[in-house]
Structures are given as structure tokens and as C-alpha cells.
Amino acid sequence: MPPHRVPYTFALTCISRALEARDLLFKPVPAHLQTPAPGIAVSREPFSSGNNLIDAVFVRQTTTPPQAAIVLCHGIGETVDRWFPVQQLLALNGVASLVFDYSGYGRSTGRVDWRQSELDAVAAFDHMRHLVHPLPASLLGFSLGTGIAAAIIHKVSAEKLILCAAFTSFRDGAFTAGIPRAFSYLVPAIWDTRQSLPNCPVPVLIVHGEKDSLFPLKMARELVAACPGNTELVVVPNVGHNQPFRTPDLDFWGPVISWVVPEVAAQAAAAAPQVPALHLK
Numbered sequence: 399m400p401p402h403r404v405p406y407t408f409a410l411t412c413i414s415r416a417l418e419a420r421d422l423l424f425k426p427v428p429a430h431l432q433t434p435a436p437g438i439a440v441s442r443e444p445f446s447s448g449n450n451l452i453d454a455v456f457v458r459q460t461t462t463p464p465q466a467a468i469v470l471c472h473g474i475g476e477t478v479d480r481w482f483p484v485q486q487l488l489a490l491n492g493v494a495s496l497v498f499d500y501s502g503y504g505r506s507t508g509r510v511d512w513r514q515s516e517l518d519a520v521a522a523f524d525h526m527r528h529l530v531h532p533l534p535a536s537l538l539g540f541s542l543g544t545g546i547a548a549a550i551i552h553k554v555s556a557e558k559l560i561l562c563a564a565f566t567s568f569r570d571g572a573f574t575a576g577i578p579r580a581f582s583y584l585v586p587a588i589w590d591t592r593q594s595l596p597n598c599p600v601p602v603l604i605v606h607g608e609k610d611s612l613f614p615l616k617m618a619r620e621l622v623a624a625c626p627g628n629t630e631l632v633v634v635p636n637v638g639h640n641q642p643f644r645t646p647d648l649d650f651w652g653p654v655i656s657w658v659v660p661e662v663a664a665q666a667a668a669a670a671p672q673v674p675a676l677h678l679k
Contacts, residue, residue, distance in 0.1 A: 545589025
């Protein structure tokens, strides 16, 4: 294994396990799949990625056919069961979704590795296309997953790309997370989203919390500057980094819904008053 991949695998494995243990101890989000609301169907959808078996959860509405679909690449310390509240919110607003665990996460076999994570994301998108064909499917990354989603956008047939709580590059994100720059040689130069976006073949939506203290708002603005004309930025007031995942609501996820299904979002906005997000071109 190349030198950079050893510390990456070790560090992300330790961080993800520590964050999972924290969530189990303090219960900021449910540890297991919750009982779905009436009209919501939930299924586990394991699929293969190379030699690994990847755990995934597919959520959709049954009373009304979904109008779009999203494959979601989650963050560093999360597993699929904890994303159900977000998936249910999306489903209730007409968006089916598939959330998967990277190799070495949750029930997925294998070990944590950045190249394998990209392969897992491509395999997840292919699996989702099979589940929802002929619905349009988009690719969404959250936090760590934004680097993965941007890196593979040329390898999948996504309609759109959505980056939520994004970093400019993996190295930049590591530094803002507290890694001293003196140890930059240990941080692999991967997932440079600023470099990926100028050649992105699909429209891009960036949704960022105004009070994100992990990946500051200036990172989102830099990403928009890297891809002018093809990218829209939505800044959600008074929202921190993990809040959209821990307490999902339409203040943050409404713009995502409107990006993939405009008519459904308009109905949701009319039914539930929102704190207005700041839209910046």
C-alpha cells in the first residue's frame, strides 16, 4: 500500500469508530433504523463493489411515485442507519434516496481506503439506477462525501451534483479540522474539489450552513468561484456543520429537493413556512 494510504486508512478508521461510539453513547442521532412514517418504504439493498459487500438503505414513498432519486455519499463518522431521518424527509417530498456505507464502515466489508470509497460510490450509483430506472438520479455528497462525489461525477450518469457542507480539498478540510500544517506530508493530496468542479459535466448545487465551524463558509464560496456559471450556492442561516444530518428539516434540505424536483419543493414550501435560505449565484 502506498505510504499516504496507510495513515489515511488508519486515521479514518479510528475517527469513524470514535464518532460512531460517541453517537451511540450520547445518542445525537438514532443508532438504528426508525419505524417509517405511513406510506414510506425502507429496504436494505446490499451490493458488490469489487470484492466487498456494501450495505445500503433505499427509502422511497409508496403512496405517490417518486419524481427523482439521489445517491448520498455520507460523512466521516456516519453509517447508513443514522441517515434515515434525512432519507424519510426526502421521500416525503418526492425524492427516493440510497445511502451506502463505504468499505470498512458499518456492515460493509473490506477496509477504509479512499480509492475503494470512490469505487463504492460508483457501484452505489449504478445500483440506484437499476432500482429507480427511468427516474432521473443525482449524486449528493455530505461533508467528507463531497470530495468523493465530486471526484466520481465523470464516472456516473448523474443528472446533477449536490455538495452539502463541502470542503475545498481533503487537505484543507484536515487542516480546518485541527491537523497541524506541519504534518501536511501525512495528509494525502486527494479530493481537491476546486480542481474537479471546473470540468464538471452537470449543474452543481452547493448548500452550506452559515455557522459551519468545521468547513467555513469561505470554502463554499471558493468552490463557486472555481466553477462560475455552472454552480449555485445556497447559504442556510444559523446552521452548523452536523445540524442538517442530526436534525434534518426543510430549511436545509428544501433547496436540495427544489434542485432535483422543483414542483415538489414549491408544494413543500407552501405547506411548511421556512426560514429563508440565502441564494447566491
